[in-house]
Amino acid sequence: MTTTTIETTTDQKTQFLQETLTGLQSEPKFMLSKYFYDATGDRIFQQIMDMEEYYLTNAEMEILQYQADQLSQAIAADGSSFDLIELGAGDATKSIHLLNSLMSSNLEFSYLPIDISAHVIDDLEENLPKKLPGLNMTGLNGDYFDMLKRAAELSNRRKVVLFMGANIGNMNIADAEKFCISLKEILSPNDFLIIGFDLKKNPQKILAAYNDQAGITKSFNLNLLNRINKELDGNFNLEYFDHYASYDPASGACKSYLISLKNQIVNIGNQAVHFAENEHVYMEISQKYSLADIDQLAEKTGFKPLQRFFDQNQYFVDAIWKVD
Ligand SMILES: C[S@@+](CC[C@H](N)C(=O)[O-])C[C@H]1O[C@@H](n2cnc3c(N)ncnc32)[C@H](O)[C@@H]1O
DSSP states (O other): OOEEEOOOOOHHHHHHHHHHHHTSSSSSEOOOOGGSSSSHHHHHHHHHSSSSSSSHHHHHHHHHHHHHHHHHHHHHTSSOOOOEEEOOOOTTTTTHHHHHHHHHHOOOOOEEEEEEEEEHHHHHHHHHHHHHHOOOOEEEOHHHHHHHHHHHHHHHHHHEEEOOOTGGGGHHHHHHHHHHHHHHHHHHHTEEEEEEEEEEHHHHHHHHSSSOOOHHHHHHHHHHHHHHHHHHHHHOOGGEEEEEEEEEEETEEEEEEEESSSSSEEEEETTEEETOOOOOTEEEEEEEHOOOOOOOOHTTTTTEEEEEEEEOOOEEEEEEEEOO
16 A cells, blocks of 8 residues: 655645635625635535435435446556546545446556545545555645646556546536646546536426525535634624525526625734625535536537446436547
């Protein structure tokens, strides 16, 4: 077993402060969803994944549980060794099925999980080798592209990039295009991307997943205010903000917001931010796709769609693309 953690060299706290203030000084205000994931955010996200309403996890889990061997055959390609790089690995409970299948087919590969949450990478480092003895793994803690460049410098083997959990949906379509183009520029011809999309479906089903009765999604969003209080010396009062989710079936955009319940001033470090009563702060998009949208995204950004894997309800798809 080889396990190495490489911590990012960027000053994450300064960046967190700058990006938070930029968002809250903009009109309309916004926050960046990548900051949801501190240790508490990771824990609340686990609860979201366990919610009855949050169909996404079970749908993609079903694909990985029952079709890991077909996925691993597809990425084995000519049988040459490769690096399996997972963007936003989280707790890897889904990808572990693919790792298992790859290990039992005796393919030579290294697993490089990338995650912005140091807690996630520490956890993977501690627990994954126990579950998969013999796994060759290098954890990379930092932002997707900083760490992808780091991963590309570590070896010149072919790359298979895993981007699951509908993380691509946390970008609007224009940003998703830019993201795929940047990804393609780092990769080489014939490298693979396995990318998960949540499909357009009954709007009520989608909305319920982001607006659960128990208020877990609300606490997930509010936790970012807590994180700012703790890490950036903020004084948000969480009782003065509410969560609001909306889904537009025409565009496929499911958006979540925090709503200021009163006219208030919040301090973050030495900066004061004014919130008007009912002012919204845009928190996150969860973009839904049709199969045609997905193929179009691949073609526009320099990838060739190869294969698709669905759950039995056809709620979700993991698509395999090759760099064209
Ligand atoms: C929605 S979870 C999905 C986890 C896992 N892929 C799954 O499907 O269960 C998103 C993960 O991506 C990470 N993440 C979000 N934005 C990131 C970024 N810009 N760079 C690196 N990791 C990021 C988060 O810390 C979190 O662990």
